[in-house]
Amino acid sequence: MPRVQLRELCGYRAGDKGDIADVAIFADDDETYDVIVREVTAGRVKEHFGSMVRGAVERYEARNVLALNFVLRDALGGGGPRSLRSDSLGKTLGGALVRIEIDVPDSLAGRRRPRPDVAWADEILSSLPQR
Amino acid sequence: MAVRIGGGQGFYGDTPAAVDGLLADGIDYLCLEALAELTLAILQKDRQRDETLGYTRDLPRYLAKALPSVAAGRTKLITNAGGINPTAAARAAIETAKQMGVSGIRVATVLGDDLKPRLPELRDAGMTFANAESGASFDDFPGEPLFASAYLGARPIVDALEQGADIVITGRVADAALFLGAAAHAHGWGWEDWNRLAAGTLIGHLLECSGQVAGGNYSGEWWTIPHPWDLPYPIAEVEADGTAVITKPRNSGGRVDFDTVRHQLLYEVHDPAAYLSPDVVADFTSAAFTDLGDDRVGVKGVRGKPATPTYKALLAYHAGWSGEARAAFSWPDAYEKAKATAALLAKRAEMAGLAVDEWCFEFWGANALGGPTAPPPDDPPEVGVRAAWRCADERTAAVVGRELIPLTLSAPPAGFTGMGRQGGGRPTELLGIWPALVDRKLVDENVRVTIEEVG
Numbered sequence: 001m002p003r004v005q006l007r008e009l010c011g012y013r014a015g016d017k018g019d020i021a022d023v024a025i026f027a028d029d030d031e032t033y034d035v036i037v038r039e040v041t042a043g044r045v046k047e048h049f050g051s052m053v054r055g056a057v058e059r060y061e062a063r064n065v066l067a068l069n070f071v072l073r074d075a076l077g078g079g080g081p082r083s084l085r086s087d088s089l090g091k092t093l094g095g096a097l098v099r100i101e102i103d104v105p106d107s108l109a110g111r112r113r114p115r116p117d118v119a120w121a122d123e124i125l126s127s128l129p130q131r
Numbered sequence: 132m133a134v135r136i137g138g139g140q141g142f143y144g145d146t147p148a149a150v151d152g153l154l155a156d157g158i159d160y161l162c163l164e165a166l167a168e169l170t171l172a173i174l175q176k177d178r179q180r181d182e183t184l185g186y187t188r189d190l191p192r193y194l195a196k197a198l199p200s201v202a203a204g205r206t207k208l209i210t211n212a213g214g215i216n217p218t219a220a221a222r223a224a225i226e227t228a229k230q231m232g233v234s235g236i237r238v239a240t241v242l243g244d245d246l247k248p249r250l251p252e253l254r255d256a257g258m259t260f261a262n263a264e265s266g267a268s269f270d271d272f273p274g275e276p277l278f279a280s281a282y283l284g285a286r287p288i289v290d291a292l293e294q295g296a297d298i299v300i301t302g303r304v305a306d307a308a309l310f311l312g313a314a315a316h317a318h319g320w321g322w323e324d325w326n327r328l329a330a331g332t333l334i335g336h337l338l339e340c341s342g343q344v345a346g347g348n349y350s351g352e353w354w355t356i357p358h359p360w361d362l363p364y365p366i367a368e369v370e371a372d373g374t375a376v377i378t379k380p381r382n383s384g385g386r387v388d389f390d391t392v393r394h395q396l397l398y399e400v401h402d403p404a405a406y407l408s409p410d411v412v413a414d415f416t417s418a419a420f421t422d423l424g425d426d427r428v429g430v431k432g433v434r435g436k437p438a439t440p441t442y443k444a445l446l447a448y449h450a451g452w453s454g455e456a457r458a459a460f461s462w463p464d465a466y467e468k469a470k471a472t473a474a475l476l477a478k479r480a481e482m483a484g485l486a487v488d489e490w491c492f493e494f495w496g497a498n499a500l501g502g503p504t505a506p507p508p509d510d511p512p513e514v515g516v517r518a519a520w521r522c523a524d525e526r527t528a529a530v531v532g533r534e535l536i537p538l539t540l541s542a543p544p545a546g547f548t549g550m551g552r553q554g555g556g557r558p559t560e561l562l563g564i565w566p567a568l569v570d571r572k573l574v575d576e577n578v579r580v581t582i583e584e585v586g
Contacts, residue, residue, distance in 0.1 A: 011349075011350040011351050011390065011394060012350045013348065013350060013394045013395075013397065013398055015398050015399035016168075016399065017168065017399055017401070017566075018168065018264055018564045018566055019264065019564075020264065020401075022397075022398070022399045022400065022401060024394075024397035024398070026350075026390070026393055026394065026397075048504055049502070049503065049504060050502070050503035050504070051502070051503055052502040052503055052504070060401070060402050060403055060404065061416075062396075062397060062403045062404075062415065062416045063416065064415075064416050064417070064418060064419065064420070065393035065396055065397070065420065066393075067393060067396075067397050067403075069397050069400065069401070069402075069403055071401050071402075073264075077491065078450070078561075078563065079168075079563070079564045080167075080168060080169040080172075080564070081168075081169050081172040081447070081450075081561060081562040081563075081564060082450045082561050082562060082563045082564065084453055084455075084489060084490075084491035084519040084520070084521060085491055085493070085519075086493055086499065086500070086517060087500055089169070091348075092500045092501075094350065095350075095500075095501075096500070096501045096502070096504040096505075097504075099501070099504050099505075114352055116352075116353070116354040117354055118354050120354075121354075
């Protein structure tokens, strides 16, 4: 079976509550949603994060918006105001999650989400006084 | 008729600039959500220094924008900017109004979320204050609670609005409840009308993070969002039956579509089928969204169940002191050099007899953010090391970083450089968060709304 990284199939957003990180992923269509429901299990996510997530991982389904939400416990170095991490609020864990590679049917094998074009940012930056 | 509610703040530190766009577009209610979990900790430190502080101090900057609309009777303002000192926030609001020459408006203050003075009484009444996350007993609470706040719901806000308040200032009211309060008051929703309460809570949840529903923190094609340097804040047009349209001011940048809305729907919700709020248990998976085009997304069909008998409370404890230091290395062998230097820092701190209870080493350019999910570094062009540490006392935390400086010349890896200016290097106080559940009746019996008219 072909394998595809989740970044090609899903959007993501992450946040926190205490020492819990909440990470949601959003499929682009029904077919993709069914695949991620099958492949991206709580166990798979727990294994992916390894030593970063010390507690349990739970998964919730929201089919109305083609999304899965993962609750990662004991995941933020003690929680926002206690954590020594730069990302004490877990904002970057969505990006970390979509590194996961999953088995997909042939119909999704060539999926590729567009890559950023930040020509407008280059234009702004090149107009600034810098040396 | 639909009531128009604007989300004008997503956290303490957000910009009031986009509030202008909301007011110009016309809103009946401006809700300012100022409190993250972390914020109460920041405000606690303020109040420790000065008893007249403990609220979010950017409130007057928001009021400066909103007061003309409030005074003209166009818009009512609801905010939890009171933090852990709503009385002081109301005083600041009244002072701002006077300075602007605004009179004839009513400022309501909601009190009763602060449980700290009531802890012994509540414990006697059978509240265990066991840690709702870890299950730990309150007997193991480290030291004295620095603050203890219950998450109140929308009812006291509606009480205040019914008493004619133009501005409602609360402490720890749940984020979405600010918005539910506006909708419930405008449409006269009952407190057991679970589906409408759930709809109002969901709408509030979508609006409570300001730009985050309008193209902010967005993982889709974020580089195509119009005017990304000036993201608008969101508006909900809420009908009496609880259906709504999520949108943004006309002629603004940003984007509101199905994708930006669903990104926000699941933000920090745990179980989306049972989103626990003080007013209702909302089922976010029951909502049907329709992308209407033109930056308008319809929401309908939201279902809810009766609220739980408890409120969430948040307590905090002193958890030591932290400091941090940085250094960077270039190719070749940047990652190995950075790791070696981290080890040398730890070794030197130990030799100096500095007691460090916890270390955190991050290797920027290798795996600082991704940790074990990042691929193994493959000879990266540069790597920065950020070391952070926790110590029991402030003085130790302050001096650990000094052990890094001599390594500029006296560490074997070649090419040690700083990462920008190191700053004052003052230690940061760490606070542990302790969530708990408390009987809502015991909290509600102490909730009060007071109203003061600006003469």
